[in-house]
Every structure is written in C-alpha cells, then in structure tokens.
Amino acid sequence: PDTITVQELANRMAEKGADLVKALFKMGMPVTVNQTIDQDTAELLVTEFGHEIKRVSEADIDIRHDMDVDDPAKLQPRAPVVTIMGHVDHGKTSLLDALRGANVQAGEAGGITQHIGAYQVKTPDGSIVTFLDTPGHEAFTEMRARGANVTDVAILVVAADDGLKPQSIESINHAKAAGVPIIVAINKIDKEGANPQRVRERLLEHEIIVEAMGGEVQDVEVSALKKTNLDKLLDAIALQAEIMELKANPDRNAEGTVVEAKLDKGRGPVATILVRRGTLRVGDIFVCGAESGRVRALVNDQGQQVKEAGPSMPVEVLGLGGVPMAGDTLVVVDNEARAREVAAYRQEQALKKRTAQAPVSLEGMFSALA
Ligand code: GDP
Ligand code: MG
Secondary structure, eight states: OOEEEHHHHHHHHTOOHHHHHHHHHHTTOOOOTTSEEEHHHHHHHHHHTTOOOOOOOHHHHSOOGGGOOOOGGGOEEOOOEEEEEESTTSSHHHHHHHHHHTTOOTTOTTOOOOOSSEEEEEOTTSOEEEEESSOSHHHHHHHHHTTOOOOSEEEEEEETTTOOOHHHHHHHHHHHHHTOOEEEEEEOTTSTTOOHHHHHHHHHTTTOOBGGGTSSBOEEEOBTTTTBSHHHHHHHHHHHHHHHTOEEOOSSBOEEEEEEEEEETTTEEEEEEEEEESBEETTOEEEETTEEEEEEEEEOTTSOEESEEOTTOEEEEEEESSOOOTTOEEEEESSHHHHHHHHHHHHHHHHHHHHHHOOOOHHHHHHHHO
16 A cells, blocks of 8 residues: 655655665666566655655645644634626626725826726725736636636626626526625616616526515625725625625635746746735745745736735745636745745646546547548
8 A cells, every 4th residue: 555656755855856766676676667676665665855744644745724723712703705697798897997996096006007906995984805806707617627616705796787797697596506695786877777676686587585585695786887886895795705704814824826827938937826814925835736835926917026925915026937817825834945845746636637537539549540
C-alpha cells in the first residue's frame, strides 16, 4: 500500500526524476519515472539525496480547506459577495454599471474604474458589498462546477415590461440548487408597460414569495437607466447579509478564489482574487491552481496599489508564475519549497483528472489505425 511513483517522489524532493532513476539503477533497481517503489526504497533514496524524511499523509500534501476550520472567536464580519443573474437584456450589465457608478465619485483621487471581474460598493449604512462583474448564471454555474461557491446572495433581475423568461427561471433554479438567497430587482420600472405586480405574481409559480406577497424574499423596483432605487437595492443586500451573519477570520494566511485571470502584455500573468479568509499581503508566497508565485503587487478595483486585501475584497494579484483558471484557489503558504510541493501535487491531480475524464473512444482508435 505504501508506494510512490519515482516522479512523485522527485517532485516532493524538488529533484529531477531522471536523477532518481539513475540512483535507483545504481542500487540495482532498473525502473522508469512512472513506476512505483516501496516505502523503504523511497526512504533510502531520500537519505541518499541528503533530504530529510518527513512522513506526510495525502491531506498534508494539498491544503484541505474543509479540514482547517477557523476558531469561532477569530471570526469577523465580512462583506457579502453578490452575483447578478437574469434573462438576457433585462438589464444585468446596466445594473452592475449603475451600482458601481453610483459609488465612484468623479474626480476622486486616482479613482479610475478598472474592470477586474469584481468590485466593491458602499451601502447607505456604510457597509460594503462585493459584486462579481460577470453576470449571468453561466459564470455562476461554471464557478460552482469548479468547486468555487463564492456567491452569498443572488440578485435576480427581471424587466418589468417583459416579465419572467426562461433564463429568469433557470437563474432561480441555479440559486436554489446552490442554496443562495435571492433578492429580486424588478428593473425598467421607468418604461411604459412596466408591470411589477405581474412579476411578483409570476414568481409565486416558482416558489419565490416576495415580501409584498406575504413571503420573505426581498424585492426592489429599480431603474438601472434612471438610477432609481439603487440605494434601496443596496439596503436590501445589506439587510440580507446581516441576517446571514457572514464572517471570516482575517488574521491568518490568505485563501482566495480566482475570479478572472489573463496574461497582461506589460504586467505578465494577472489574476483577480476574491479573498475568502485571511489577509493577502505584498510579499506573500502562494500557490494558485497549479501555479506558484510571490505577490509582487496588489491592485484594487479603482486601479490603486494596495498593501493588503482582507476577506471579501477583490484584488488583482501580480507575481504569478503562470495564468491560473477562474475558480482556482489561491493559498498562501509559509515557504517556497511548500509552494512548489503543493503546485506539483495539484498539477499531478489535474493530470489524473484529465486522463480519467478523457476515455479513449474505440471509434477514434480505429480511425487512427485506418
Ligand atoms: P443584460 O443583457 O441583462 O446585461 O442587459 P443590458 O444591461 O445590456 O440591457 C439591455 C437593454 O435594456 C439596454 O438597451 C439597456 O439600455 C436597457 N435597459 C437596462 N436597464 C434599463 C432600465 O432600467 N430602463 C430602461 N428603459 N432600459 C433599460
Ligand atoms: Mg449584459
């Protein structure tokens, strides 16, 4: 049972697989990097290469978030993370822009809006809300499929002149499946033919009972175009967040989720990280997906450099070794050796997953042979 492939051992030792193969050959064991060796042989090799033996379990190799629970006494309130969903053309993008615009003071020092995939807004009561900038349930489900449940609250945008449409219903179902509470934003109330009451009634058919209908789901009539009732919507989010008592420990190594990542011409690989817990700081060593790196700079949604980012704050991170994928997890670790170890482990896991998910079809094999 206690076996390891030569390559995996090489990765953990940060040595070349070929060098281990050579050493094993000298020991009278002709193996390839993909073959497994037993624990005694592995230990012998480790000592041979002048490394220290440290027995680790599978869980120690990667970082198991679920097993690493924060002390309740260290938890602090954090901002809710909100995703805007709804049918095409019902005003998701307009609402995202209006909410952000409502908060950016013209002429504010360095206040240039940057589209980094997420941004923060202050509510009338002074609390903060984080909005994910990629609207629609597709981004939401994709992130979820990758194990990244970052959304705390879903805003369902329904155009009051158009009513519930297929994607509105899909959005409701996705939010329900994820256990994420919904706030309904009945949009375009400035339009002729707007019928907000009809929306409330139709929602009943999908078990969304808004307050006006005697239920508990908050609904707000808005106009993204005329910027009507945006404060009310922010208030509703703040209230929902209060009920949920969202908390995180800011005082630990940071963990976050990649919201967006790209290769920037001037800056190299850049990822927007939504910090989930802990505080991310310039200089921190981290693993992000299968990449490792050190934080060279942090840039907020206003394009300003910041020294640190706490829970629920989105920041652009510079200093990655490569471009990670949306939904990947960033974890700050204590040293570079550990970062390399975790990155190597994750690369291997990703490879295993890919090979498992891509069965060779017989059809393909026959046509390749023909
Ligand atoms: P999305 O597809 O859900 O992102 O919808 P958009 O934000 O792109 O909006 C679709 C169209 O509806 C655009 O022409 C917007 O200008 C318009 N629109 C969005 N919100 C409002 C609103 O509150 N009132 C009116 N009259 N038009 C709106
Ligand atoms: Mg849009």
